[in-house]
Amino acid sequence: MEWRLLVKRWKEGWGEPRYQEYVVDADPDTSVLDALEKAWLGDRSLVFEHACHHGVCGACGMVINGAERLACITRLGDVAVGRTVVVEPLRGFPVVSDLAVDKSRMFRASAEVSPATLEPAPGRGAEGIPGRAAVRPEKLLDCLECGICYSACPIARTMENYMGPGALALASKTLELTGDWGRVAPALERRGVWSCHAAFECSVRCPTGFDPGGLIMVLRGRALRRGGVG
């Protein structure tokens, strides 16, 4: 079965981006990422990021037929319109080449709040082996740092110094887990939670259900009840 991929391409030195068509043979269950790799076999100049191929690393965030998705867990048959899939780079980040973007602003903002990385595993009590102290199982936070929330957020796309949904959600989780207000102080500045305008597209598009929009509002609510802004 043939599919038409329309890929938005741009490289340094090009004045304007342009769309290039690739026709690939695949079944409807093939992921967009696998289809891109098929296209790449015929055009090694096509640039895109990927690593794990199963929705864990967050590298392959792209805009697929107008909505932000992870290309590795998006099937051609689920998103194609008349067997055509339009693939564009994430918005809100500078494009490095074709579908690869520079997500530095997100990593810088996250680093500012020294985010926690682990939380208690839900539904699991303390566990252990006989003769050893029981420990409460922990899991990694669900944020993949894929950048999809930045691309979906109308504020992150138009306000350069906004910390962004991902970093603010991590700040909210960090406060929940540590209770340390000093650690999340940057998130309570003007460029932090107060610049969110409740579009919630970050939460709708988040591939792991981390709910950045909800977490931002939780942090904002806690800050309001604490009586301290900034």
Added chain:
Amino acid sequence: MRVAEALREWLDVRGRSLEYVSFAARRATGLFLAAYLLVHMVDISVLVLGEQAYNSLLSVFHGPLGLAFDAVLVAALSLHGALGLCSAVLESGRGLRWRKQLYLAAWLAGAAVAAATIAVILYAW
């Protein structure tokens, strides 16, 4: 970022969720209402030109064009108010679990208030 570019980013709702469309509607109606306030300040300033000048301006708004404008104004006000209240609740960290239902209720309430007010205007016309 240029204003036109920001507007395009905010208001492009293709493929977006109810929450995003609500955000865009808040922005669009907010801009419309701000523009209306400016125009309104200009039109009441016509008073300084005398009673006759002001009355002849008012007569423009007594026709079907004025009625249509009033209907759009009322719809924008109702929608902006309802979505704004919903947003204020969510932005204080409350009702997050029922986010989508709250936005849906806000749209329905905004539409109901607009319809009722437009009916009153039509009745009085």
